[in-house]
Amino acid sequence: MLVCDERNSPISELLRGIMMKGEGQIYTNLPAGLGGFGGEARTDEGAPSTGFEDYWRWRLIRSERGGQAYWDEWVEYAEERFQAVHDSLKTTAGDASYEPQYLFNLAKGYWHQMLRCYSRGDAVSQIARYFPPLLDAWEEAERLGKSVWTEKQQYTRHAWAVNLDHYIVCFWLVGFALVLDIPDEHWNRLLQLIGNEGEDELLDRVIASRQAGRQIGTRLCHPQPYRRLLEAANASREAQAELLFSFVNNWYVELDRPAKKGLSDKTAMYERPYWHRYGDENFEGGAYFGRWCVEAVAAVKAFGIDDSLCLGHPNYPGDLLRAEGPTTHPSRPAPEGSGSGEAGETADVVKRSGWLSRLFGKS
Numbered sequence: 001m002l003v004c005d006e007r008n009s010p011i012s013e014l015l016r017g018i019m020m021k022g023e024g025q026i027y028t029n030l031p032a033g034l035g036g037f038g039g040e041a042r043t044d045e046g047a048p049s050t051g052f053e054d055y056w057r058w059r060l061i062r063s064e065r066g067g068q069a070y071w072d073e074w075v076e077y078a079e080e081r082f083q084a085v086h087d088s089l090k091t092t093a094g095d096a097s098y099e100p101q102y103l104f105n106l107a108k109g110y111w112h113q114m115l116r117c118y119s120r121g122d123a124v125s126q127i128a129r130y131f132p133p134l135l136d137a138w139e140e141a142e143r144l145g146k147s148v149w150t151e152k153q154q155y156t157r158h159a160w161a162v163n164l165d166h167y168i169v170c171f172w173l174v175g176f177a178l179v180l181d182i183p184d185e186h187w188n189r190l191l192q193l194i195g196n197e198g199e200d201e202l203l204d205r206v207i208a209s210r211q212a213g214r215q216i217g218t219r220l221c222h223p224q225p226y227r228r229l230l231e232a233a234n235a236s237r238e239a240q241a242e243l244l245f246s247f248v249n250n251w252y253v254e255l256d257r258p259a260k261k262g263l264s265d266k267t268a269m270y271e272r273p274y275w276h277r278y279g280d281e282n283f284e285g286g287a288y289f290g291r292w293c294v295e296a297v298a299a300v301k302a303f304g305i306d307d308s309l310c311l312g313h314p315n316y317p318g319d320l321l322r323a324e325g326p327t328t329h330p331s332r333p334a335p336e337g338s339g340s341g342e343a344g345e346t347a348d349v350v351k352r353s354g355w356l357s358r359l360f361g362k363s
Contacts, residue, residue: 019193062329063119063290064314065279071120072285078113082106082133100148103141110134111169112289114176119290124323128180134173135189142193160196160203162222165274168295169220170194171203177299179320187211200228202299207301225254229295233303244296245309248316251293252276292317 039075061068085106118126148186174194174204177187191211198204198215208214220226228250232243257271279288293315300321302305310316311328317326 059331060121060327060331061119061246062121062317062319062327065283065288065290068120071116072163074289075113075116075120076287078109078116081111082109083348091241096144098140098150100141103137103144107134107141108169110137111173115172115292116289118292118317118320119141121327124180124320127176128182131180131182131186131190134195135186138193139189145324158195160199164222164272167200167203168273171206171298172195174203174207175294176320178206178301179296179323202226202233205233205304206298224257225251226295227298228254230307233299237306241306241309242309244300244305245313248293248296248310250311251296252315253292277320291315294320297321 006328061071064069089103105278110133114127114130117130118124145154145157158166160170173190176182177190182190187210194207196203198217200217200219200221204214204216209214220230225247228243228247232247235243244325255272255276275289279291281287291314294312294317296307297317297320299305304307307316307318307321311318314332316328319325322328
């Protein structure tokens with residue numbers, strides 16, 4: 001993991017804006033590539049009037065936190081900033097040693113946006129459009145990083161065993177890829193970026209549901225909380241539903257792991273995910289994109305586990321598996337779920353200056 005020096009770079013200013021407040025239009029069809037999705041912009045004045053999916057996208061918020069205005073503001077602002085970053089990357093000459101990290105943070109912005117769009121209630125099928133620009137940005141970051149990052153930095157950035165953030169993000173992206181059935185070309189590019197074949201019994205098995213012949217690891221890189229999910233995958237059909245619920249219900253709390261002493265090259269560097277406090281800190285500043293256990297959905301898709309007990313849980317993104325059906329989320333806020341970390345609206349928010357430094361400080 002690198003600490004990124006922002007140094008007043010125009011690119012860093014634009015990347016900063018991906019998560020921060022702004023005004024403008026939502027780009028629904030920008031050109032393919034780093035910038036997005038090709039075509040025209042539409043304003044946020046009123047809900048779209050065409051199509052069943054558009055209607056429901058504007059009506060059913062999936063997250064327990066944030067109303068329509070909150071999610072519209074931050075989804076639309078991120079779209080604007082993606083295009084601005086894309087334009088800047090074509091014209092701005094900056095410090096080449098920082099460009100790989102800027103590009104990686106652009107990729108990070110895309111997976112944040114996938115989760116943010118799910119929280120807002122967007123049609124599940126629309127989330128797939130973020131894969132091409134995400135892969136473009138991540139691949140370019142890796143290409144440029146080969147001449148910038150040391151061997152040790154390369155290891156700590158990529159190894160699941162020592163990088164909890166990377167492990168979780170890989171699990172998320174594999175989960176999205178499986179439920180969205182992305183094209184083989186995109187799937188193969190994603191696997192090249194993910195790497196770590198044979199390193200983790202659980203995630204290797206999930207990936208192997210689409211990648212025949214993948215080497216399966218013999219251990220769990222992060223037993224807390226993922227031992228529960230592996231137990232669900234290994235259980236009898238009758239026991240799987242309850243074990244899956246136990247994983248989902250404890251997932252957020254168990255990711256708040258105690259700090260480890262005496263770090264070694266084989267010890268995870270951070271005790272909790274970089275996003276674990278998003279929403280508790282700087283909710284109004286747009287840091288929050290939801291707390292969705294996509295890992296559980298990935299396992300359900302890969303292993304055919306019954307997820308009926310998880311439907312409606314504030315951390316379980318069940319609609320990802322039911323793109324054409326009615327939402328699995330409550331139509332109004334449900335009581336706070338045990339271990340969900342979903343605390344509802346609060347006036348006690350931390351000012352928006354604090355979380356950005358953490359975003360750039362941990363990749």
